[in-house]
Amino acid sequence: MRAFVPDYEMKTPESLNETLQLLARQPGEWKVFAGGTDLMVVFETGKLAHKKYLNINGIKELKEIAVNEEDVMIGAGCTYRQIQENPVIRQEFPMLVDAAKLTGAVAIQNRGTIGGNIANMSPAADSPPALLAYDADIILLSIKGYRVLSYKYFHQAYKQADLRPSEIIMAVRLKRNQGMTHDYYRKVGTRSAQAISKVCLAATASVSRSQRIEWVHLGIGSVAAIPLRAVRTEHFLFQKSLTPEVFNEARKTLLAEITPIDDIRSDAVYRQEVAGNLLTEFLESLKS
Amino acid sequence: MKVEFKLNGQDVSVEAPPMKRLLDVLREELSATGTKEGCGEGECGACSVMMDQVLVNSCLVPISQCSGVDILTVEGLGTTEDLHPIQQSFLECGGAQCGICTPGMLMASLELLNRNPNPNEAQIREGLAGNLCRCTGYMKIFDSVKKAAEVLK
Numbered sequence: 001m002r003a004f005v006p007d008y009e010m011k012t013p014e015s016l017n018e019t020l021q022l023l024a025r026q027p028g029e030w031k032v033f034a035g036g037t038d039l040m041v042v043f044e045t046g047k048l049a050h051k052k053y054l055n056i057n058g059i060k061e062l063k064e065i066a067v068n069e070e071d072v073m074i075g076a077g078c079t080y081r082q083i084q085e086n087p088v089i090r091q092e093f094p095m096l097v098d099a100a101k102l103t104g105a106v107a108i109q110n111r112g113t114i115g116g117n118i119a120n121m122s123p124a125a126d127s128p129p130a131l132l133a134y135d136a137d138i139i140l141l142s143i144k145g146y147r148v149l150s151y152k153y154f155h156q157a158y159k160q161a162d163l164r165p166s167e168i169i170m171a172v173r174l175k176r177n178q179g180m181t182h183d184y185y186r187k188v189g190t191r192s193a194q195a196i197s198k199v200c201l202a203a204t205a206s207v208s209r210s211q212r213i214e215w216v217h218l219g220i221g222s223v224a225a226i227p228l229r230a231v232r233t234e235h236f237l238f239q240k241s242l243t244p245e246v247f248n249e250a251r252k253t254l255l256a257e258i259t260p261i262d263d264i265r266s267d268a269v270y271r272q273e274v275a276g277n278l279l280t281e282f283l284e285s286l287k288s
Numbered sequence: 289m290k291v292e293f294k295l296n297g298q299d300v301s302v303e304a305p306p307m308k309r310l311l312d313v314l315r316e317e318l319s320a321t322g323t324k325e326g327c328g329e330g331e332c333g334a335c336s337v338m339m340d341q342v343l344v345n346s347c348l349v350p351i352s353q354c355s356g357v358d359i360l361t362v363e364g365l366g367t368t369e370d371l372h373p374i375q376q377s378f379l380e381c382g383g384a385q386c387g388i389c390t391p392g393m394l395m396a397s398l399e400l401l402n403r404n405p406n407p408n409e410a411q412i413r414e415g416l417a418g419n420l421c422r423c424t425g426y427m428k429i430f431d432s433v434k435k436a437a438e439v440l441k
């Protein structure tokens with residue numbers, strides 16, 4: 001059944017500071033609302049439980065991409081379109097551009113924000129695997145100040161994260177010059193536009209001249225209750241050579257590490273198989 | 289709440305609950321029924337309009353985010369007597385059949401051609417990937433966009 005529209009409140013604060021004050025005054029009373037591309041879908045189906053929203057879509061401080069010497073800070077309110085168009089992100093963080101291009105289609109990419117993609121806490125979201133593979137930090141802001149967290153610790157359980165009711169996501173921070181030699185992003189879905197992923201793998205690695213894996217980061221979506229950093233598989237691959245035996249063992253490690261389920265988009269068995277195939281494809285690509 | 293914005297170049301003012309969808313405000317309050325509702329969840333593109341010169345799904349925009357914006361719908365694109373070149377191309381190439389997806393297709397084509405006046409086939413498909421059509425099989429729509437690109441050059 002559709003939502004009863006007059007039940008819902010939305011207020012547009014004048015500034016970031018006013019937003020933080022309102023959130024602090026009665027934590028949990030208000031929730032923030034940015035591009036609306038996730039929330040409006042839930043709203044239309046009549047299942048949007050929370051009723052009071054602060055519209056933060058116009059807040060300029062959240063819409064900026066700052067390129068610094070050592071990092072790139074992407075404001076939480078930046079749209080997928082802004083991410084796709086930024087020359088430094090295109091050059092240095094191509095997996096995030098891939099994720100932005102594969103989220104919805106043009107009209108969604110014009111409105112949907114990276115902060116919203118994280119805050120929605122879906123294990124199937126497209127940008128979290130890339131953020132995990134780039135070992136991003138997340139910056140959380142409240143009236144008391146900000147807090148920096150490694151993004152891999154942010155998601156805790158299904159739709160739960162280390163985000164307090166008085167906080168908003170302010171930005172994500174990507175470290176530049178990490179020395180990666182390879183990156184890999186692949187989303188498997190029903191079609192390339194609009195579809196939500198069945199499995200999504202983002203991976204970065206540094207491979208030495210002697211063909212040894214110096215380090216590897218694996219971010220994987222739709223195979224666990226949260227967007228997952230596959231740390232056990234990463235540890236297994238640390239300092240290993242690029243041999244078929246290593247690849248096989250890595251695949252087994254990954255399949256033991258993920259916990260996919262059957263749902264409307266796919267089933268657990270298929271997801272296991274595809275997750276293994278994506279890992280193998282990535283590892284094979286390290287040889288070149 | 290009272291919300292004022294521009295619709296197809298004219299100032300409008302509506303009284304609506306803040307979460308009312310732009311789509312419903314256009315159709316119910318402003319009698320601008322050119323914009324269609326398909327899926328209501330951002331999947332089909334039938335409700336696409338331009339908001340501050342950027343393509344959006346009007347079913348996913350709450351009216352309280354529309355204060356002061358500039359909305360362009362199919363009614364503002366052209367008139368029956370004076371069609372926009374994109375509309376003329378859809379007419380000539382058979383890009384419209386039942387017509388439900390057409391207003392959204394026109395707006396998505398406008399966004400595409402604004403950004404890239406000379407798109408190749410792959411870019412046309414990408415530009416229209418958020419718009420579903422159950423009649424045409426898409427080929428005539430792609431032809432329409434190619435033709436419009438030539439005319440607009």
